[in-house]
Amino acid sequence: MAETPPDGTPTRRLDNRQILTALAVGLLLWFAVSNWQSVTIHFWLTTARAPLFLVIVLSALLGGVVIRFARRVSKHD
Numbered sequence: 001m002a003e004t005p006p007d008g009t010p011t012r013r014l015d016n017r018q019i020l021t022a023l024a025v026g027l028l029l030w031f032a033v034s035n036w037q038s039v040t041i042h043f044w045l046t047t048a049r050a051p052l053f054l055v056i057v058l059s060a061l062l063g064g065v066v067i068r069f070a071r072r073v074s075k076h077d
Contacts, residue, residue: 032056 035052 028056028060032060 032053039052041048
């Protein structure tokens, strides 16, 4: 819980998880932006070309969605 100062307004402190998440997101974005070349992506039935930074960012977002969904499902079990 957040500590409450005498005037009653709650304080907000960053915990280690938030700091590490912000650092990981920053490094991911830096890595993505530094890779602008176009790449070929092979799907099961088709092939497409896209900028590598877009592939990196979309993969990270999809991974985050999968992790969030897995945590939500495991809380209900």
